[in-house]
Amino acid sequence: MKILVAVKRVIDYNVQIRVKEDGTGVVTDNVKMSTNPPDDNAIEEAVKIKEAGKATEVVAVTVGEEKAQETVRKALAVGADRGIHVKVDGILEPLAVSKILQKIVDKEKPDLVFMGKQAIDDDCNQTGQMLSALLNWPQATFASKIDVKDNKLEVTREIDEGLETIEINVPAIVTCDLRLNEPRYASLPNIMKAKKKPIEEIAATDLGVDVSPRLEQIKVEEPPKRKAGIKVANVAELVQKLKNEAKVI
Amino acid sequence: MAVLLIAEHNNKELRPFTLNAATAASQIDSDLHAVIIGQNSADAAKQLSELPVVKKVLSVEGAHYENFTAENFAPVIVKLAENYSHIVCSANTFGKNLMPRIAAHLDTSQVSDIIKVISPDTFLRPIYAGNAFATIKSNDAKKCVTIRPTSFDPCESTGGSAPIEKVDPSEEFSNTKFIKREEIKSDRPELGTARIVVSGGRGMQSGDNFKLITEIADKLGAAIGASRAAVDAGYISNDHQVGQTGKVVVPDLYIAIGISGAIQHLAGMKESKVIVAINKDGEAPIFSVADYGLEADLFEAIPQFMDELNKLNTIQK
Numbered sequence: 001m002k003i004l005v006a007v008k009r010v011i012d013y014n015v016q017i018r019v020k021e022d023g024t025g026v027v028t029d030n031v032k033m034s035t036n037p038p039d040d041n042a043i044e045e046a047v048k049i050k051e052a053g054k055a056t057e058v059v060a061v062t063v064g065e066e067k068a069q070e071t072v073r074k075a076l077a078v079g080a081d082r083g084i085h086v087k088v089d090g091i092l093e094p095l096a097v098s099k100i101l102q103k104i105v106d107k108e109k110p111d112l113v114f115m116g117k118q119a120i121d122d123d124c125n126q127t128g129q130m131l132s133a134l135l136n137w138p139q140a141t142f143a144s145k146i147d148v149k150d151n152k153l154e155v156t157r158e159i160d161e162g163l164e165t166i167e168i169n170v171p172a173i174v175t176c177d178l179r180l181n182e183p184r185y186a187s188l189p190n191i192m193k194a195k196k197k198p199i200e201e202i203a204a205t206d207l208g209v210d211v212s213p214r215l216e217q218i219k220v221e222e223p224p225k226r227k228a229g230i231k232v233a234n235v236a237e238l239v240q241k242l243k244n245e246a247k248v249i
Numbered sequence: 250m251a252v253l254l255i256a257e258h259n260n261k262e263l264r265p266f267t268l269n270a271a272t273a274a275s276q277i278d279s280d281l282h283a284v285i286i287g288q289n290s291a292d293a294a295k296q297l298s299e300l301p302v303v304k305k306v307l308s309v310e311g312a313h314y315e316n317f318t319a320e321n322f323a324p325v326i327v328k329l330a331e332n333y334s335h336i337v338c339s340a341n342t343f344g345k346n347l348m349p350r351i352a353a354h355l356d357t358s359q360v361s362d363i364i365k366v367i368s369p370d371t372f373l374r375p376i377y378a379g380n381a382f383a384t385i386k387s388n389d390a391k392k393c394v395t396i397r398p399t400s401f402d403p404c405e406s407t408g409g410s411a412p413i414e415k416v417d418p419s420e421e422f423s424n425t426k427f428i429k430r431e432e433i434k435s436d437r438p439e440l441g442t443a444r445i446v447v448s449g450g451r452g453m454q455s456g457d458n459f460k461l462i463t464e465i466a467d468k469l470g471a472a473i474g475a476s477r478a479a480v481d482a483g484y485i486s487n488d489h490q491v492g493q494t495g496k497v498v499v500p501d502l503y504i505a506i507g508i509s510g511a512i513q514h515l516a517g518m519k520e521s522k523v524i525v526a527i528n529k530d531g532e533a534p535i536f537s538v539a540d541y542g543l544e545a546d547l548f549e550a551i552p553q554f555m556d557e558l559n560k561l562n563t564i565q566k
Contacts, residue, residue: 011377013493013494013512013513014511014512014513015512016380016512017377017380017381017512019381026376026377026380026381037494038494093358094349094358094359095352095353095356095357095358095359098353120377120378120493120494121376121377122376123361123362123375123376123377123378124359124361125340125345125349125361125362126348126349126352126359126361127349128349129319129345129346129347129348129349129350129353130349130350130352130353131353132320132350133323133349133350133351133352133353133354134353137424138320138422138424138425139319139320139346139350139425141319141342141345141346142342142345142346154428157342158342158488159342159343159430160341160342160343160439160441161430161432161433161439162430162431162432162433163430163431163433164316164427164429164430164431165428165429165430165431166318166425166426166427166428167425167426167428168424168425168426169423169424169425172424178487178490178494178495179487179488213358214357214358214387214388214389215358215360215385215386215387215388216385216386216387216388217383217384217385218371218384218385218386219383219384220376220381220382220383220384221381221382221384222381222382223375223379223380223381223382223520226519226524226538226540229524229536229538229539229540229541229542230540230541230542231531231536231541231542231543231544232541232542232543234543234545234553235543235545235550235553235554235556235557236553236557238525238541238543238554238557239554239557239558239561241541242502242523242525242541243561246502246523246540246541248445248501248502248522248523248565249445249469249502249558249561249564249565
């Protein structure tokens with residue numbers, strides 16, 4: 001079984017987001033970037049399945065600018081075998097990314113495609129579902145547990161009401177929840193070894209996919225600020241305020 | 250062309266957020282139709298027809314729709330989409346799972362999780378877990394939009410009498426099989442929809458001490474939340490995590506106890522209507538978003554808080 005894992009480079013989750021004054025987006029210059037957190041879970045799960053002898057190869061793919069390759073390199077350092085970097089500049093919508101990934105799937109013919117359930121920058125939560133629609137493959141979104149059984153997967157999904165278990169036939173798409181596993185850290189020797197693993201570079205323009213945006217971002221602004229609160233002196237005052245002023249209890 | 254709302258239900262009745270999504274959909278265009286796809290879901294379809302904002306109900310039934318599998322739902326909606334300008338549903342796990350599958354089939358760039366309808370093609374949506382708001386205009390001929398339900402009030406649920414029209418089912422998608430659903434049976438409300446959330450952070454110091462949070466939550470009829478630090482420390486399971494990488498909550502009252510207020514936690518709760526912070530570090534960032542801050546040792550403050558709550562004659566639930 002061959003597993004393709006898609007990873008995205010995003011602003012690190014610990015960074016305070018700052019909106020650009022001209023309203024065109026958020027500040028990304030000199031800001032720490034990392035792999036989208038649930039994409040780390042996707043890589044971890046693929047590597048674990050390979051370590052359990054149920055997969056033969058893990059290929060990490062990213063779509064994005066030059067520096068996006070760092071996320072593939074990180075995936076290689078925690079156990080992916082090789083990488084693919086589809087190079088493209090500018091804002092890409094999930095629809096465009098899923099069309100690019102469809103081309104990579106056509107070329108690589110993986111049995112499974114894993115990725116995070118959502119990217120923490122645009123918060124769209126679309127790419128995995130869109131890719132499975134384009135491929136007409138089954139989709140197991142928000143996965144918190146994956147059991148590989150021959151040519152099937154049993155996947156437990158996080159849904160609002162609790163948990164749902166489905167069985168999907170391979171080939172299939174799985175989008176990963178943070179609860180799926182605990183991503184490992186790359187050891188220094190593995191980081192060194194990863195530098196020798198191959199990363200294939202592909203220009204998005206060579207894939208024949210129209211990636212032009214369909215959505216217009218009119219402006220990006222700061223969310224409304226909360227009005228300053230007060231400090232209360234003691235618990236009795238707090239409860240009185242909640243009861244009589246805010247009227248929430 | 251009219252707007253098509255996808256109803257969320259459990260085959261017996263509508264799930265409550267369908268009403269919030271209906272409000273948002275009716276703001277896009279008052280010519281609103283709603284589709285309900287399920288098995289033996291006639292009662293829920295009738296309920297849908299009684300929403301005054303809904304002008305027509307389309308009902309699709311089939312055994313393969315019983316468990317709301319997106320692979321089965323998408324083809325029906327894609328076919329119906331011919332007659333509609335917008336396809337709308339709520340951005341909970343049902344809609345998040347389903348809508349992109351429809352959008353890709355329609356070759357439409359979906360607009361996810363909107364919090365405001367500015368015009369029929371322009372919407373406001375949070376990005377970076379609510380740390381920025383983006384105004385997005387869709388230039389696609391057909392628009393697929395998911396709605397953040399807590400940002401819209403539920404519509405009226407009675408008084409309407411829309412006609413219910415049967416629609417033929419699509420074929421079954423055979424590569425996905427439903428096995429089971431385990432609904433969390435709890436006397437407490439769901440974290441995502443609770444009116445009050447009481448959350449603990451690393452300041453709780455141990456999983457045992459979370460009992461204190463539980464007691465307060467029981468008293469208030471609240472859901473229990475936690476910071477990522479508390480989850481990472483193993484005090485509580487990560488389905489309680491509030492924050493950018495956990496759940497985003499918008500309760501009427503959010504009580505943060507022993508939570509310093511890391512950026513990624515604030516992203517998950519700062520839209521709450523009223524925020525209380527109890528922390529012994531007066532400089533903790535959580536105080537910057539709190540309406541009511543109490544600088545105190547939580548191990549003294551929580552028992553006092555319980556005592557004070559016990560003194561109240563009534564508590565809203």
